Amino acid sequence: MAGPLNWISQIFSIALFNLRTLPQRLGSSATAVFGIAGVVAVMVSVLSIAEGILKTMQNSASPENVVVLRSGASTEMMSWVLGDDARVIAEAPGLARSEEGALASPELFVIIPLKKKSTGTDANVPLRGVTRTAPLVRDRFRLVEGRMFEWGRNEVVVGRGAQLEFRGLEIGSSIPVGKEEWPVVGVFEAGGGLAETEIWVDALVLQPAYQRGNSYQAVYAKLESPGAFQEFKDALTSDPRLTVSAVREADYFAEQSAVLYNLITGLGTLIAVIMGLGAVFGALNTMYTAVSARAREIATLRALGFRSGPVVVSVLSESLLLALVGGSIGAVLAWLAFDGFRAATLNWSSFSQVAFAFDVSPSLLVRGVVFACLIGLIGGLFPAVRAARQPVSAALREQ
Amino acid sequence: MKYLFLLWSNLRRKKTRSVLTVLSITVAFMLFAYLGAIRQGFGQGIDVAGLDRLIVRHKVSLIQLLPAAHEARIEQVEGVVDAMHQTWFGGVYQKPTNFFPQMPVVPEEYLAMYPEVLLSDEERKAWLNTRSGAIAGRTTADRFGWKVGDRIPINASIWTRKGGEQTWEFDLVGIYEGAERGTDTTQFLFRYDFFDESREFGQGLVGWYTVRIADPERSAEIAAAIDGVFANSPHETKTEAEGAFVQGFAKQIGDVGAIIMSIVAAVFFTILLVAGNTMAYAVRERTGELAVLKALGFTDRGVLGLVLGECALLTAIGGGIGLLLGWLLVGMGDPTGGSLPLFYVPPRVLVTGIVLIAVMALLAGILPALQAQRLQIADALRR
Numbered sequence: 145m146a147g148p149l150n151w152i153s154q155i156f157s158i159a160l161f162n163l164r165t166l167p168q169r170l171g172s173s174a175t176a177v178f179g180i181a182g183v184v185a186v187m188v189s190v191l192s193i194a195e196g197i198l199k200t201m202q203n204s205a206s207p208e209n210v211v212v213l214r215s216g217a218s219t220e221m222m223s224w225v226l227g228d229d230a231r232v233i234a235e236a237p238g239l240a241r242s243e244e245g246a247l248a249s250p251e252l253f254v255i256i257p258l259k260k261k262s263t264g265t266d267a268n269v270p271l272r273g274v275t276r277t278a279p280l281v282r283d284r285f286r287l288v289e290g291r292m293f294e295w296g297r298n299e300v301v302v303g304r305g306a307q308l309e310f311r312g313l314e315i316g317s318s319i320p321v322g323k324e325e326w327p328v329v330g331v332f333e334a335g336g337g338l339a340e341t342e343i344w345v346d347a348l349v350l351q352p353a354y355q356r357g358n359s360y361q362a363v364y365a366k367l368e369s370p371g372a373f374q375e376f377k378d379a380l381t382s383d384p385r386l387t388v389s390a391v392r393e394a395d396y397f398a399e400q401s402a403v404l405y406n407l408i409t410g411l412g413t414l415i416a417v418i419m420g421l422g423a424v425f426g427a428l429n430t431m432y433t434a435v436s437a438r439a440r441e442i443a444t445l446r447a448l449g450f451r452s453g454p455v456v457v458s459v460l461s462e463s464l465l466l467a468l469v470g471g472s473i474g475a476v477l478a479w480l481a482f483d484g485f486r487a488a489t490l491n492w493s494s495f496s497q498v499a500f501a502f503d504v505s506p507s508l509l510v511r512g513v514v515f516a517c518l519i520g521l522i523g524g525l526f527p528a529v530r531a532a533r534q535p536v537s538a539a540l541r542e543q
Numbered sequence: 544m545k546y547l548f549l550l551w552s553n554l555r556r557k558k559t560r561s562v563l564t565v566l567s568i569t570v571a572f573m574l575f576a577y578l579g580a581i582r583q584g585f586g587q588g589i590d591v592a593g594l595d596r597l598i599v600r601h602k603v604s605l606i607q608l609l610p611a612a613h614e615a616r617i618e619q620v621e622g623v624v625d626a627m628h629q630t631w632f633g634g635v636y637q638k639p640t641n642f643f644p645q646m647p648v649v650p651e652e653y654l655a656m657y658p659e660v661l662l663s664d665e666e667r668k669a670w671l672n673t674r675s676g677a678i679a680g681r682t683t684a685d686r687f688g689w690k691v692g693d694r695i696p697i698n699a700s701i702w703t704r705k706g707g708e709q710t711w712e713f714d715l716v717g718i719y720e721g722a723e724r725g726t727d728t729t730q731f732l733f734r735y736d737f738f739d740e741s742r743e744f745g746q747g748l749v750g751w752y753t754v755r756i757a758d759p760e761r762s763a764e765i766a767a768a769i770d771g772v773f774a775n776s777p778h779e780t781k782t783e784a785e786g787a788f789v790q791g792f793a794k795q796i797g798d799v800g801a802i803i804m805s806i807v808a809a810v811f812f813t814i815l816l817v818a819g820n821t822m823a824y825a826v827r828e829r830t831g832e833l834a835v836l837k838a839l840g841f842t843d844r845g846v847l848g849l850v851l852g853e854c855a856l857l858t859a860i861g862g863g864i865g866l867l868l869g870w871l872l873v874g875m876g877d878p879t880g881g882s883l884p885l886f887y888v889p890p891r892v893l894v895t896g897i898v899l900i901a902v903m904a905l906l907a908g909i910l911p912a913l914q915a916q917r918l919q920i921a922d923a924l925r926r
Binding site for chain 1: 559560563564566567570571573574577578581603604605606607633635639640642698699700701703707709777779791794795796802806807809810813814816817818820821824
C-alpha cells in the first residue's frame with residue numbers, strides 16, 4: 145500500500161517544486177504560451193466561420209418544411225416550376241392549411257448586383273419573388289422595421305443580414321431592378337436563417353421584370369407534420385403531370401452549404417495541424433531548455449530516491465499547464481475578437497451571397513483547449529523522458 | 544568562409560534546439576507558400592486574363608440570358624475584332640460534388656479567342672467533325688481518369704434535353720493543355736450547335752459574350768459603345784474588361800478570404816517570433832564565450848557578424864526547406880479535390896518568402912548581435 149501512495153506524493157512534491165521555479169524561466173515559458181495561444185486562436189477563429197455558416201443554414205430549416213424543385217436541379221437557381229405545376233403541387237396531400245389555402249409558396253429566385261459595404265465591390269444578392277403564403281410557410285418571418293410591401297406594387301422588404309452587408313438597403317432608399325427603381329419599405333428577420341440575406345418582393349411583380357411569364361423556380365411548403373413527408377413526396381413523384389423532386393428543408397440547406405462548409409473546415413483543420421506542428425517544436429524547445437537548466441536538480445532528486453516515473457509526470461504536468469494557459473488565452477482571444485462578427489461570402493452552390501455571424505461555440509472552445517493540451521503533451525513527453533533517463537552521476541558532474 | 548565552420552559548430556552544440564528551431568521556421572514558411580497558392584486559387588487567374596478581351600453580359604444579372612443574335616451586332620462595333628458566346632451548363636459528372644465548369648461553345652471561334660488553350664491538330668479536327676464531341680482540360684481529365692475516346696455522361700441540372708432527358712452524353716475527342724501556368728484547365732467544352740438543337744428550351748439564347756478588341760487602351764470606350772448598341776432594348780448589356788470581370792467574381796468571396804489570410808498572417812508571425820526569441824536566447828546564453836572570442840582579438844564588428852550569421856544560417860535553412868516543402872505540398876494537389884481552377888505557388892510568393900527570410904534573420908539577430916558587439920570583455924568574463 146505504501147508503494148503507490150509514495151509514488152503519488154513524489155509526483156506532487158516534484159511538480160510543486162517545478163511549478164514554483166516557473167517564474168525563473170519566465171522568458172522561455174512565455175514563448176511557449178504565446179505560440180500555443182496563437183495557434184489555438186487561429187484554429188478557433190477559422191472554424192468559427194464554418195460553424196457560423198452551418199448555423200445560418202440550420203436556422204433556415206424547419207422540420208415540417210419541404211422544398212420542391214424540378215427534378216435534377218440541386219439549387220433554386222437552376223430549377224424552374226411552371227405556374228400550373230405550382231397549383232398541382234399545392235393540391236398534394238399532407239400539406240398544412242390556413243384560410244389562404246394550402247401552405248405552399250411558389251417562389252422566384254434571381255440575383256441582383258449590389259455593392260458590399262465592406263469592399264464597395266459588386267456582390268450577387270438574392271432577390272426572391274414571393275406569394276402571400278411565404279411568410280406563413282416560414283413561421284419565423286417577422287417584420288422588425290417599416291411595413292410589408294403592398295402586393296402588386298413595385299416595393300421590396302429586405303432581410304436584416306442583407307441590410308447590414310450591402311449598400312443602399314435602408315428604408316426610403318431604392319434598389320435598381322432592370323430599368324426601374326424599387327423602394328425599400330421594410331426590414332425583416334427570419335430566425336437568423338438564410339432568408340435574412342435576401343430581398344423579398346411580390347412574385348407577380350418580379351415575373352415580368354425578369355421576363356419569366358407565369359413561372360417560378362421552387363415551391364416551399366409546410367407539412368401537417370414532419371411525418372407526412374413520404375406521403376407528400378410519393379404523391380408528387382407519381383403524378384404524371386410533374387417532373388419535380390421534394391426534399392426536406394434541412395437536407396436541402398445542408399447540401400447547399402456542404403461545399404462551403406467543407407472547404408472552410410478542411411482548410412482550417414489543415415492550417416491548424418501545420419501550425420500545431422510549429423507550436424509543438426516551440427514547446428519542445430521550451431521544455432528541453434527547462435529540463436537541461438535543471439539537470440542537476442533532477443539528478444539530485446533521483447539520487448535522493450525519487451523514481452523516474454514521478455520525474456516524467458512532473459515535467460509533463462508543467463508543459464500541460466503552459467499549454468492549458470496558452471490554449472485558454474487563445475480561445476478567449478478568438479471569442480472576444482470574433483464571436484458574433486458579421487461577414488458575407490459567396491455560396492457557390494446558389495451563386496449568391498450568404499450573410500452570417502461567426503459562431504465561437506462552447507464546443508469549439510473546448511476543441512481548441514484540447515488541441516492545446518495535445519501540443520503540450522507531445523512537447524513535454526520527449527524532454528520528460530530525457531530528464532528521467534539521464535544517468536544520475538553524469539548529470540551531477542555536469543556544470 | 545573560414546567562419547562558416549565556427550557558425551556550424553555553434554549550431555551543433557545544442558543539436559536538439561537548433562533542429563527544433565529550424566523545424567518551426569520550416570513550418571511557418573511552408574504555411575506561407577501553401578497559403579500563397581490558396582490565395583492565388585481564390586483569385587482565379589486575374590493575372591492571366593487577356594487585356595484585349597472584354598466580357599459582355601446581361602445588365603440585370605449574370606444569370607439572365609442574351610440572344611445569340613447579339614454576336615453579329617457586337618462584331619459591327621468599331622474596334623471589335625471578334626466576338627463569341629459561352630453559356631453556363633452547370634451539370635455534374637456522376638455525383639454533385641464532381642463540379643467543374645462546362646460550356647457549349649463554337650469550336651473554331653473559341654480556339655481563336657483563347658490561343659492559350661492548346662489542342663493538337665488531330666484533336667482540333669476531330670472536334671470539328673464530331674457533333675457530340677467535347678474537349679476537357681488536363682486537370683479535369685486527370686481528376687476523373689478520362690482518355691480521348693471515352694464517352695462522358697453529364698447530368699444537366701438546368702438544360703434538359705428534348706423530351707425531358709437529363710443525361711447528356713459527349714464523346715471526348717481531345718484534352719487541352721494550358722499554354723501558361725495560369726490557364727484554367729478545369730473546363731469541359733462542347734459544341735454549341737449540338738447543344739442548341741438538343742436542348743428542350745431556350746433555343747437561340749446564350750450566357751455571355753467574350754469580345755476581342757484591337758487596342759486594349761480603348762477598352763473602356765469600346766465597352767461603352769457595345770452597351771450603347773443595346774441600350775433600351777429588352778436585353779441591355781453590361782460590358783467590362785475580362786480582368787475586371789474575373790476580379791469582381793473573386794471579390795464576391797470577399798471578407799472571408801481576407802479574414803482567413805489576416806488571421807494566418809498573424810500566426811505566421813507568432814511562430815517566427817517564437818523561433819526568433821529562441822535564437823536570441825541561444826546567443827545570450829553564450830555571453831561568456833563571446834567575451835573570450837573578443838579577448839582572443841575578434842573585433843566588435845566581427846562578433847556582430849558572427850551572431851547575425853548564426854541567426855541567418857538557421858533562418859535560411861528553415862525558410863528554404865519550408866518554401867520547398869510548401870511548393871511540393873501544393874504540387875500534390877489542392878485540398879478541395881479540384882474545385883479551385885488554379886493551384887500553384889506563384890513566383891512572386893516565393894520571392895516574398897525569400898525577402899521575409901532575410902528580414903526575419905535580421906530582426907531575430909539584431910538585438911543579441913548588438914549586445915554582443917557592445918560587450919565589455921572584463922564585465923562579461925566576470926559574470
